Amino acid sequence: MDKILLTDIKTVSRCLNGGVLTSSDLTNFSLNRALKTLKYNAFINITHDEAQKHAELSSKRYSKKKSLSDLDGIPIAIKDNFCTRGIKTTCASKILNNFVPTYNATVYQRLLDAGAVLIGKTNLDQFAMGSGTIDSIYGPTKNVWNFDNNSEDFYIAGGSSGGSAVAVASGVCLGAIGSDTGGSTRNPASYTGVIGLKPTYGLISRLGLIPLVNSMDVPGLLARTVDDIVSILNAVAGFDPKDSTSLTKPYRKIKLPPANKISIKGLKIGIPIEYHCQHLSKEIYDVWNEIAQLLASNGAIVKQVSLPHTEYSIVCYSILNQCEVASNMARYDGIEYGFRADEDSSTEKLFAKTRSIGFNEVVRNRILTGNYFFINQSQLKKNYEKYFAKALKVRRLILNDFDNVWNDVQVLLTPTTLSDAPLYSDFVKKTNRDQCAIQDYCTQPANMAGVPAVSIPITHSKKGLPLSLQLIGRNLSEPMLLALAKYIENIVQFPHFVTKQDNKSNEEYQLLFLTK
């Protein structure tokens, strides 16, 4: 019966409505599964009490036929850089190890209002800086695929929202919230074989999302099916008066037709040639080409397009990222919250000691580099103009590239990551900075331009690891983007990790519900 966790939100919701099981049963299945899958280290904190409390309230609502939404009773996980009242929120850093927020992130509040159950806070690279979920004080998160109990080595889950991706891929939760600044939701989605959505900038409130790069951060959604992503998006999207970067345009809930009713005839799909870069693996290239062919032979108009500044996008991103980080991390001084070093002689010494102990090397280096780019002291040292102001202009060029391409096509088909998931032992041979430059290549341009993008698992590599592709659309094109994603999902029928483990299909659960 606990295999019901391995289906999807619609099926589970029907079963809860039909009284096949209660929300408390479901949550207990989820918590048990979380305890059985500790080896992946997806969770920093499994919120047993909170989960059971939410589940009990949900069970009562169902018994009175007063469920709040299709997410009522659904177990979800949230990345540990989203504030959750009364539940510690650490950003996987020593500097916030003792931080307990006194308010809820809007995303979390909206999920609670929809009746969802929080199973736990998930692991991430410290302050979301990284693409592997290996730079956490709680240890690395490991990919579910090709996991070897007898080996120290493992395939990385991707990052920085690796914990959330694994919580979904392993079947503990039916959905999870991550964040996406340069690809942090889509990258682990690609490596763990789940769907990862980066919404349009401003569509989902950032209140309570501990900021990394204010002009690029968005909450990201992770689930095993496109329909599940839509359910979660419908619950969390829309204007938030407490987030001044939140879009005021009223959000219309998306309703996707059944996959077999989706037609792509005449849909103009662009293949940006610059995304075929030097490090692209042959396997990803083949999948990219095969899906392009598949879409073309089913009526879409597939053509090559150009985003000429793509190669410089990653350079621009790294400068703007480090600069905004230098600014955003200035708030951690040990006085108002967080770790405080034992130092009484001066504020500067206290700040320096607190931050040196509290932050890991990756964070400290980004702060240092960001501040270097801001130096504007003398004739010789005009770094602000040379790097930061320059990067702001290059960002405009990247945005212009996208604007130009939308005159020609409606959606872009690209790789998400340049290969399948690397081994941890190989991944750590490069520095965090060097890795990000490769890992984020195809994902960060969407953050630079603010446009939505979704990663979809397609098939498996020779090693048996997921291979995924990415769709990018113009601002607020989530309905079209997710419809196309659903179309592709239906064709490729990607065998999820949970499906491979267990043979019970959705249809069997539908039957169970009907016969009860």
Add this chain to the structure above:
Amino acid sequence: MNYLRHVNLLSRRFCTSKRCIKISQTDVKHVPQKAVASKIELHKPPPKTEIDADTIALLERLSLVDCANKEGIRILEASIEFADYILQVDTDDIESLFTVLEDIPLQVREDKVTEGDCREDILKNAVVTEEEYFVAPPGNIPLEARENPLHEEK
């Protein structure tokens, strides 16, 4: 074109159910076969920036993190080397982009008190408080520069 691969492409299916749709039986390559040539590699890189002791001292005072050791400086210099590629881009007459929401007027709310009165919550997470105050050591004492920062090991 490798014949065997051609055959595999024609017969390959992504799924085993009846709903599966076959890939078109053409040999069209929608994705360019060769990686696009790097523009960055066409340019001669500028001389590598070397960080001097004054800059390190300044950066440590600005950043208030202790990382100006050999490894930290090496990583900084590598980051600058990477950032230098941006100098190759022609940005004459290009306006800066500060936010992708630049065309949308900022929503400004009414100047009315809607919440507050939560002193306890605000002080809750501070390690040191005294009565209703945050506590800090004396200010206006600049951080001393360290001796020989360039030669320190971590």
